[in-house]
Amino acid sequence: MIAKRSSAVQSKRITHGSQRGGVGPSGDQRAGGSQRSSSSTSPSLQVHLYFFPATKNATIIHITASHISAENVCIQAGKKCGILPVHQSLFALASSDLSCWYPPSHMFNTEENLQVHFRVRFSFENWFGQGPRTSYRFSLTRDTISPVLHYSVIDYLFTQLRSDFIASEAGVCPPLSAQEECLGLAVLDLWRMAKERHQSVRELCKTVSYKSCLPKLHRHDIQRRNRLDRFRIRNTLKRFLKKLGNCSIDESSLKLKYLIELAGIEPSLGSETFQVNSSPSHSTSAFCLVRVTGETGIEMEWKTFCDFKDIIDIKIKRVCHEQVPQDSRMVTITRKDDRGLSLKEALSFVSLVDGYFRLTTDSSHYFCQDIAPPSILNGIKNHCHGPITSKFAVNKLKKSGFKGSAFLLRQSPKDYDNFFHTVCVQTPLGPDYKDCLIIKNEHYTLPGVQKLFSSLRELTSYYQHNKLLLAEVPVKLGRYSPPRPKELTNLIIIRNNSSVEAQGSPMPERNKFSHIQFHMIKCEDLQWGECLGQGYFTRIFKAIKPTFVMERNT
Template sequence: MAPLGEETPLIGERSCSLSSTETGTLQVYLYHRVAPGAAGVLTFTFGKYTAEELCVHAAKACGVLPVCHPLFALATEDLSCWFPPNHLFTVDEVCSQVVVYRIRFLFPSWCGLGQSHRFQLLNDRASPVLDYPVIDYLFAQSRSDFIGGRMAMALSLPQQEECLGLAVLDMLRIAKEKHQSPSEVFSHVSYKSCIPAPLRCQIQQHSFLTRKRIRHRFSKSLRKLGGCQPDGCCLKLKYLLDLERLQRRWAEESFLVRTTGSAKDITIHVAGESGVSWSCSGSEVRQHFCDFPDIADISIKQASGDGAAVENRVVTLTKTDNRVLEVEFPSLRDALSCVALIDGYYRLTADAHHYFCKEVAPPRLLEDLENQCHGPISSEFAVNKLKVAGSRPGLFLLRRSPQDFDSFLLTVCTETRSGRDYKRCLIRKDEDGSWGLSGVPRRFCSLRDLLGTYRRCGLQAEGAPMRLAACCPPQPRGDGRGWGVTSLHGVCDVTAWVV
């Protein structure tokens, strides 16, 4: 399978199914990989895998760090539904399965310096929120959606101009990556391959002279912008920003449901910028229900069916002011897809260590809560948390590594001859599931077992003895009022957006 690049059809354009003819496999399709020429698919054989586990494998293949891992999720092959992070895939000899690894959680202006930007602890300059591997992936995903026709848009004359402008940026990006001049690329790559199919058809219906004029204008724009020598990443950022302006609701998801009281069909809209809203079917008027930090509870229950089992599920959203939105989904899969979306946005905007219902709880989050473990925060913020907690000798903080999915870091407050100090220990989880301190041969069957042992007998770091007296656990964020930041899972102190 070739990577999903310029030389291969986009997911939405393939005439046949992505599914492998080989039974007994689960395939995860990727839009972009770090290694040039690497296959755009990960294949898993017999066994059981959670959706989150598959996302971690995909993140490693795509160069996505743990900080940005919560932005991704798995979608069905036709992109009609999403799997919650705890969904269990069973791979056997009966059939094959195909899922797509995608960025699901997005906020406006993440790719530029608009309403939000990232503020780094050691660098007070603003920068794009997303790391470069995530920008690369978002670009490849968005380009696939745009060219594949998955972004609904009216082809008015201004929008046609915008689409052709995006094609110019795309051609410049191709030239930059292939180390060719824009003219060389333009001679063997059609600009029509960089625009949506409906626009291609519309251009094809024009007269020969009109098509020639469009091509001439495109070539002229390409040469003009090519003379500026733009950076490849800047071209991708500009592409994403222009695409966002062209399709303002590109990151919004909608769910067709029915109200439980009046049995009226309505549409639930969920977006990072506007929270949860709803509209009557066929109406453009929307009623805002809540922002994500205003949600107090979410529940899922089976709809009543006069004693007979039904597939429908009733989802109840309760706000902090006790207002309720109760709707009925046509299936459990659709209900879980919507609830997982709201649940994920809540962790990004209000409380990184919270989940609303066990049906969509991320396994890694449950593991963190059990072990009183923080997300992938930096050493500086770990030390700061210990200082806020009192900096008593023996106070320690457990956190996930910001760089490695299989590593944890232990930051311990110690008393030395020169005064109060903070030591760090690396904890590794091996492929066989065993745990151990870096450089120490002793292995443990669980993280809790490791911590319990060293709390009893102590340990050494950098030649200094340390004791683990008390843990500094993650603190709940409450209702989130007064916040001016958006956080990723467990990293609300590492990466923040000033609003």
């Protein structure tokens, strides 16, 4: 299938398994209702948030900036929801009908008066840490396991998936054969609501029906049953709730249990499925299904095509053919073995694979300029690391071997508007490492310093020529340590199917060369042939370098 690129980014014909969603009816929403963080009659971009910490309900925020990127919308939404910068890369924006995802580079015009959903898009099956096959964030010490998600993300993910479950959206539509398991989720949900409202379960059930915690299909099925069946179901749930009401458990544990049980009911939860035309000929149709999951990578007809770490290139090019929709795109993915997969899809698929690559392989990399997050482009321009922790920054400076005044620039892992220069400072007791805070408002500045800078690069360059005080020690920034390809930091998620390669480990034997010799070929020595095609920036020609044999007379 060839997807048409429109103002909604891609065709609605693309299907997403277990990652579409909406706001369904629930006991929480009927009691509290959705809140609008602001009311405005002027055109704006309306961003639906599934969980607003201040009210613990859904809300809508209005963004009136004339032009804003999807990534910056996610950042504003993340600030409202208490999502830390470390976890912001797990989120993305879905269209109002939940048929497609906007890449982080997409520019919104608020005059279009669109509505989008701020959702967790990137998921890892074993993030909750049950058993030996657990996904976790990379840590400097093996005995320390850093979880994939923070409690703020778990709160948001719970509300999002609960909404999908009740509204039977996003591919979360369990069959009637799983009704017993769904009733178990309803019990957990009612128990959680009672804890949050500081009520007994008995008091809660006077105002909230257990059916409001079930999917549409199951609610309608129970409603069609006779009175005796409904009475038995209701009494069974009451007995369970009465027994559980005496147990000591907090709300976070109940949410976690709910998510684990829901994953058992819907095994495809967290995956996205695309219907594509895999035929190399545009005039024929050979449809197949491509599924992308955080754990296994890209699958075709449920057979593994490649993992994210095996991808070396992704290209998007315009398809010009009379039998395809106008302004369509073809996506080509190349593996390490040069085998390609052509997907006549658009930017949603590429941004999905690109995002998973940054989460699992290289946090500062992008494949396509068309979908590259603005923060990644700015980071490359300013030699700035992502929101890595101070421990990783210090560890990198130590391993670099650079002496005093060596530094690196990084985004704060806790505040979207803060950055740090982590600097190696020479003291009488040896090298020490200090963080210098950089505050971003309309300009960049240091605390207590009146001088303003228009960019991080300008600020860094200034203090490479002028001294600053770090813990009363005057320091002039020396050699910087930029991000390196495939660095292992707290931004990288280690999955149960991947092995961790130690940084600085020796290269495999097949990549070692004992001797490399370069031959210079001058342009004037070539005999030019026909043109072979068009590259990105140049044309490609066939050429031959003649070999001359000189005879020596003796």
